[in-house]
Amino acid sequence: MKTLVKWLCNHDAFLELLEGSAEAGWASVQALKRILTNPSVTPTLEEFIASRRKDKQITTKIGELLYRHSITVLEREDIETLSAALYRIPKTVEKFAERYILTAPQLREVDFSRQLLLLEEATRVLLAMIKTLRAKTPTQELGELNQRLQQLEGDADKLMLQLLRELYSSEFPTLKIIILKDLYELLEKAMDRCRDAGNMAFRIALRQSSGSTLAHSFLHLFHL
Numbered sequence: 001m002k003t004l005v006k007w008l009c010n011h012d013a014f015l016e017l018l019e020g021s022a023e024a025g026w027a028s029v030q031a032l033k034r035i036l037t038n039p040s041v042t043p044t045l046e047e048f049i050a051s052r053r054k055d056k057q058i059t060t061k062i063g064e065l066l067y068r069h070s071i072t073v074l075e076r077e078d079i080e081t082l083s084a085a086l087y088r089i090p091k092t093v094e095k096f097a098e099r100y101i102l103t104a105p106q107l108r109e110v111d112f113s114r115q116l117l118l119l120e121e122a123t124r125v126l127l128a129m130i131k132t133l134r135a136k137t138p139t140q141e142l143g144e145l146n147q148r149l150q151q152l153e154g155d156a157d158k159l160m161l162q163l164l165r166e167l168y169s170s171e172f173p174t175l176k177i178i179i180l181k182d183l184y185e186l187l188e189k190a191m192d193r194c195r196d197a198g199n200m201a202f203r204i205a206l207r208q209s210s211g212s213t214l215a216h217s218f219l220h221l222f223h224l
Contacts, residue, residue, distance in 0.1 A: 024051045025086055025089035028048055029093060031093075045098060058087075082204065089126075106179065114159055122152045125194075149198040152191070153192065157188070
């Protein structure tokens with residue numbers, strides 16, 4: 001009986017950790033926003049490193065929890081995939097920040113606000129998805145959030161094409177074009193990570209929804 005209850009309930013610990021990972025991704029984008037919107041301030045990597053380290057600790061805890069629990073309500077592979085996708089968000093944002101700081105004197109007049117706005121919204125929606133997943137709210141709500149996330153990623157793709165078109169038709173020095181293309185691609189990659197994490201969160205929600213019926217049946221059967 002105790003094993004059954006533990007099997008039905010231990011997924012809450014995983015979802016709490018995954019929510020913390022999503023929060024770390026959102027925090028890294030907020031740190032990036034502070035850098036990009038305050039060009040007069042000398043940027044540093046401290047906040048990005050802190051977010052990434054926090055997320056790394058969460059990812060490690062998830063791995064340890066999976067090792068201790070051979071049976072989980074959530075699919076082990078789904079947990080690992082979602083955890084990895086969430087971790088890659090602050091990691092990618094930190095990589096952007098590293099390269100931006102190295103080249104900042106050459107990029108003072110470059111406007112990243114459109115990409116930043118989309119990425120900020122994507123991490124906000126993704127965090128809402130993980131919270132919805134943890135709260136076990138209706139799958140429809142999570143599906144609507146995922147649809148919004150897919151739309152944001154599509155908008156980011158269109159913006160990327162527009163920016164590249166503008167970049168290639170500009171009179172920027174070749175080195176600056178290479179730098180900007182690299183930075184644009186990193187921001188696009190961060191959006192892709194958000195999309196991947198959202199897709200996996202929605203998949204987990206669908207499986208959790210179908211599995212909850214079985215769980216309630218067990219609870220009712222054993223009067224738990």
